[in-house]
Amino acid sequence: MNTKILVTGATGNFGKTTIDFLLKKGIAASNISALVRDEAKAADLNAKGITLKIGDYDNYESLLAAFQGIDKLLLVSGTDLANRSKQQLAAVKAAKEAGVKHILYTSFERKNESDSSPIAFLAKSHIDTDTAIKASGMKYTIFRNNLYLDVLPMFLGEKVLVTGIYFPAGETAAAYVSRNDLAEAVATVLITEGHENKEYGMNNVENYSMQEIADTLSKITNTSVHYLSPDPKDYEAVLTQAGVPGEYIGMFVGFAEAIKQGEFQAESSDLEKLLGRKPITLEVFLKQVYSK
Numbered sequence: 001m002n003t004k005i006l007v008t009g010a011t012g013n014f015g016k017t018t019i020d021f022l023l024k025k026g027i028a029a030s031n032i033s034a035l036v037r038d039e040a041k042a043a044d045l046n047a048k049g050i051t052l053k054i055g056d057y058d059n060y061e062s063l064l065a066a067f068q069g070i071d072k073l074l075l076v077s078g079t080d081l082a083n084r085s086k087q088q089l090a091a092v093k094a095a096k097e098a099g100v101k102h103i104l105y106t107s108f109e110r111k112n113e114s115d116s117s118p119i120a121f122l123a124k125s126h127i128d129t130d131t132a133i134k135a136s137g138m139k140y141t142i143f144r145n146n147l148y149l150d151v152l153p154m155f156l157g158e159k160v161l162v163t164g165i166y167f168p169a170g171e172t173a174a175a176y177v178s179r180n181d182l183a184e185a186v187a188t189v190l191i192t193e194g195h196e197n198k199e200y201g202m203n204n205v206e207n208y209s210m211q212e213i214a215d216t217l218s219k220i221t222n223t224s225v226h227y228l229s230p231d232p233k234d235y236e237a238v239l240t241q242a243g244v245p246g247e248y249i250g251m252f253v254g255f256a257e258a259i260k261q262g263e264f265q266a267e268s269s270d271l272e273k274l275l276g277r278k279p280i281t282l283e284v285f286l287k288q289v290y291s292k
């Protein structure tokens, strides 16, 4: 079977890792294409024999050309939050027009889909994209990715081992997952059958609170890491004082509040089944980052 697969966001972490898993799982490089907007950032992909398609979510014609002859398209969500809905709807439309048979999308886990969600600024584009994909008539698989474990160091700050955790997420836990595990599972879905018109909850099998994160950090680094969940207004003031750019502050406050409201708390996971093993735990992840 010579299914032609295209992965977008291939110069980014998720896309690149997914491609590496496809190769590891025995898919020939000649059956894999990568959508990249800057060829210079894709020398490694080129060296592996991956076909580079130059395209940008903002350029419909480039997407239409890139998606010709593709059977399965992995649409990795973009980074331009202000324009993401428009960009991804264009990608879905181009996929349909180009004759893509099966579209797979890295969406995100959530409960509150209304404008009252503290992360509505990024949720809306995922919801719009999920809706367009389901209405497109193409076969689809939607991955409801939980928060990456990999974003934790950003939430915790560079000096966490000295200052402790100062983050307004309260006591609510979230089913953080490693990006690597997500990419491995997505690669499996790309190359196996039975995933048509499915929506998968991509969550860890355990939920972790900030207090547990502090305790785990204390244990693995043999230090004492405290957790304080401040009032969001105080948190904003401290970040502003420290010179953190406004858009990042808004994002951190929004994610903290969403965690506190239980948006990322999940009791079920398809990820373990897709991986055929348990996803890596908080402790294993934190050891990789903090215990050298």
Ligand SMILES: NC(=O)c1ccc[n+]([C@@H]2O[C@H](COP(=O)([O-])OP(=O)(O)OC[C@H]3O[C@@H](n4cnc5c(N)ncnc54)[C@H](OP(=O)(O)O)[C@@H]3O)[C@@H](O)[C@H]2O)c1
Pocket (backbone or CB within 6 Å): 008, 009, 010, 011, 012, 013, 014, 015, 036, 037, 038, 041, 055, 056, 057, 058, 076, 077, 078, 079, 080, 087, 106, 108, 145, 146, 147, 148, 151, 179
């Ligand atoms: N669940 C979570 O906790 C979490 C955390 C962070 C991000 N995310 C989402 O997951 C996605 C993948 O994560 P990641 O770590 O791989 O992010 P990443 O390393 O920043 O990669 C994003 C990729 O999207 C590409 N891209 C952005 N705008 C584009 C456009 N207009 N046209 C074509 N390509 C475009 C980038 O291309 P360039 O290399 O050219 O910039 C890059 O390849 C992110 O984009 C974001 O939507 C989820």
